[in-house]
Amino acid sequence: MTGKKKLDLGDMTIEFFKEIPLEEQHKLRERIDESIRQTAKGLLDLAKKERDAKQKEVDELERLAGIASSKPASGKVRTTLPPKYRSKKDAAKTWSGKGHTPGWLKDEMAKAGKEKDHFLIKK
Secondary structure, eight states: OTTSOOOOGGGOOHHHHHTSOHHHHHHHHHHHHHHHHHHHHHHHHHHHHHHHHHHHHHHHHHHHHTOOOSSOTTSOOOOOOOOOEEOSSOTTOEEOSOSSOOHHHHHHHHHHTOOGGGGBOOO
16 A cells, blocks of 8 residues: 555444445446455465575575485375285285385285285275
């Protein structure tokens, strides 16, 4: 509101608004809503710029300290896959089927003489 007159909102009671025709109230509301949207967008843009500046600082400090970046290399967020296999000995041990076969599964397969399919979670 730089350069604009500050309103004294204390005078704007319900009675004050009742004197304004309904159509004018709707126009006023639309202008206020648009002002709120623009202000919120400006604040969001500012917050994003500040966040990006802080992230650059963190990246530079990590580089100087020889620490791997805290951001995923691809810029993509990893998602957790649902479990596909479950231990017969410990139900808390599960595996999605992606990546290397976990040690607990290799051990149980060897001891039981079973294939991976034996440990599939039934749906």
